[in-house]
Amino acid sequence: MPRLQSGTSDLNIGGQQLNFETAEKRVQALHALLNRYNYEYYVLDKPTVTDAAYDTLYHELIELEALFPELVSDVSPTGRVGGEILEGFSKVVHESPMLSLANAFNEADLRDFDRKVSVALNGETYAYVCELKIDGLAVALTYENGQLAYAATRGDGVVGEDITANMKTIRSVPMTITSLGKLEVRGEAYMPKQSFASLNKERDEEGAEPFANPRNAAAGSLRQLDSRIAAARNLSFFAYGVGDASKLDNVFNHSVALDKLAELGFKTNLERRIFSSIDDVIAFTKEWVERRNSLDYEIDGIVIKVDSIAQQQKLGTTAKSPKWSIAYKFPAEEVVTKLLDIELAVGRTGVITPTACLEPVKVAGTTVSRATLHNEDMIREKDIRLGDTVVIRKAGDIIPEVVRVIFEERSLSSIPYQMPTNCIACSSELVKIEGEVALRCMNPGCAAQIQEGLIHFVSRGAMNIEGLGEKVIMQLFQAKLIHQISDLYKLQHEQLIELERMGERSVTKLLAAIEVSKQNSLEKLLFGLGIRHVGAKAAKTLAQEFETLDRLMQAETDDLLAINEIGDKMAAAIIAYFAGEGTKQLIEELRSVGVNFHYTGKKATNEVSGDSVFWNKTFVVTGKLEAYGRNEAKEIIESFDGKVAGSVSKKTDYVVAGEAAGSKLAKAQELGITIWNEEQFGQEVAKVKEE
Secondary structure, X not given: OOOOOOOOOXXXXXXXXXXXXXXXXXXXXXXXXXXXXXXXXXXXXXXXXXXXXXXXXXXXXXXXXXXXHHHOOOOOHHHHXXXXXXXXXXXXXXXXXXXXXXXXXXXXXXXXXXXXXXXXHOXXXXXXXXXXXXXXXXXXXXXXXXXXXXXXXXXXXXXXXXXXXXXXXXXXXXXXXXXXXXXXEEEEEEXXXXXXXXXXXXXXXXXXXXXXXXXXXXXXXXXXXXXXXXXXXXXXXXXXXXXOHHHOOOOOEHHHHHHHHHXXXXXXXXXXXXXXXXXXXXXXXXXXXXXXXXXXXXXXXXXXXXXXXXXXXXXXXXXOOEOOEEEEEOOOOOEEEEEEEEEEEEOOOOEEEEEXXXXXXXXXXXXXXXXXXXXXXXXXXXXXXXXXXXXXXXXOOOEEEEEEEOHHHOOOOOOOOOOOOEOOOOOXXXXXXXXXXXXXXXXXXXXXXXXXXXXXXXXXXXXXXXXXXXXXXXXXXXXXXXXXXXXXXXXXXXXHOOOOOOOHHHHHHHHXXXXXXXXOOHHHHHHHHOOOOOOHHHHHHHHHHHOEHHHHHOOXXXXXXXXXXXXXXXXXXXXXXXXXXXXXXXXXXXXXXXXXXXXXXXXXXXXXXXXOOOOOOEEEEEOEOOOOOHHHHHHHHHHOOOEEEOOOOXXXXXXXXXXXXXXXXXXXXXXXOEEEOHHHHHHHHHHHHXX
C-alpha cells in the first residue's frame, strides 16, 4: 500500500509530489477504504484486512489531515475517537413522533393484538415481521445529502437531545450513505455484553460504582458531554426502521426497508423473521425466551410489526403508540441461588428492613448478590430461612426479589428465621405498631435513625445539598461534627479541611452549597424534617396552605383536617411532631442559622389549572422515563394540582408508564385505566403550559 513519506520537501504518494490536489485525492481514497473496512468489521463481522493494515491506513489519514487541516471533515473516520467537550446537549425536534410501543406480556395479549389487526384490515391477508427487541437506547440518525447531519435520542417522542458527537464514535454507524436528500434512520444504540463486562471491571478497579446493566451503560455513555468517553466504550448500533419509508425508492414493506438499510451500509439484526400466522409469531417468542442468553447483546423481548407499509398506514396510531406494532416483553428471568444470610438495616423512621444476602448469581444480565425481603411478614409467609435454596428474579427487570423457597432442597436441621427483639443499632426494644407490618425502633436517639435522617435531609427531594452524599454524612457523623440537621449549618472550614479526602476546593464548594440551601422554599424543609406520613406532595400542600413554618406549628387538628389531602394519621403525626420539645429546640436552632421558613413557590390557583387534564386527578408514575426523571414528572403533575399515588387502584385516573413499567402497568390495563406513555405525558404538559 502507498505510504506518505516523511519530510516536508519531498513528500510524495506513490511517486507523486505531494500537493493539495494529490493529498485531497488520497484523503478521499482513504475515506472510502477505511469506511469499507469498518463496515466489513463492525457490520458484517467479516474483516478482509488485518488490524495492522487498517492501522497503517488510519495513521496515514491522520498525518494528511495534520498537514492539510482544510481536508478534515465531519465524516472523516478519524472523527470517531471523539473531540472537544460540549457545554450541554441542544434539543432536536423529530420530523415525526418517535412513538413508543404497546406491550404484550403473554400469549393472550398477542392473540388480542392479532384479533384487532384482523378486524381493522377487514379480511385482507397480512404478515408480521418479528425482530429482537434490543435492550438499548432509541436513537434517530438524520442524513442530509448522504452525510450524517445529526443524531438525537427519542426523548419524549417529540423532542430529543442532540448526541451527534457521541453517535459518530460508534463504528457501525455510517458517516456517509449513497442516498441523497434527507433520510431519518431509527435504531437502537447498545453496549455488547463483552464491552459491558470490561467497562464494569475498569470502574470496579477505579472504585467507581458499576453500571446496573448494559442499557444503563449505553444510555450513560451517549449522554456524556465528552465524546471521547463514548468512543472508549465500544458501543454498537442496530437500525430498525426509517422515519418516512417513502424516502426509500420502491419500498412497500417494512422487511424490504430493512434490506434497503443494510444495502446502504447499516447494521440490521439478521435474526428477524416474517410470519403470516400469529401461532408462528408466538412460537418465535417462546424460542427466543430460551435463546436470549446465547447472544452477545441483551434483548428484553420481541417486536412484532405488520409488514405492509400501506397496511400500517391503514391501521394508524393512537396518541401514544402505533396500532400495527406491539412489543412482547419476556417474562422476568428466574434463577436459583443460595440464601447465605439476612442483613438488617434501620431506616430514618426506625423501620427494620431485612435484605437477603445471596450467593452471587447472574439474573437478567447482571450479577445479583442481594435481594429485598420487605418485612417480617413476607419472611414468615414464604418461610424463608438461612441456608435455603431460593428462586430470585428482578421485579420489572430492575429490583431483585426472592420469589420462593425450593423446600425439597432444605436441610433437615433448618429452623425458622426469627427477627430480633431489640434494635441492632441501639439495643432498644423493637415494637410493631397496630395496623403496620414493620418492626420499628422507637428510640429517637438511635444513631442509625439519626444518620438516615441526615442523609434524607440533604437528599435531592429535600434540601438538595450538593456534595453531601451518604458517605460524607457518615464521615461527618463518625467524626462527631454533626448529630442533628442544624449542625450542618454550623460546620466550619477548619473542621472540614482536617477530614480525609476533603481538599480546599471540596470544602469551599460544600460550604457554599450548605449556605445556598438556606434559601430553599418551605416545602423542601418540611419534607427534609422527616415527619411521619408527610411525603414531598404533602409537604408542598402544607407549605402552600400555611405559607410559613410558624403558622403551621400553630395549626390545630381541625385546621389540618380542613385540607383535602390531609387525613387523620397525617394530622396526628404533624401535631405530635411539632409538640415535641426536641423539635421546638431544633426549629429555633434552624431559625438562628438563617434557614428560610417561608413558602417561596407559586401559590396553587384554580385559574391556572382548574380546567386542565391534571386538575384534581390521581396519577401513578411507573417505569423509567427518559426525558423526565420520575421525581420531576411527579413535581410537574403536582404543580398543575394533580395528585400522585404510589400504587394503582380503581381511584387512579391516569398511569404514566415508561420503560420496564411492570406490574403497575399490567394492573392499570386490567382495570381499564387510561395509560400515557412519556410522549403523551409531554404533550399534555405542553398544552397546559401553552394555556
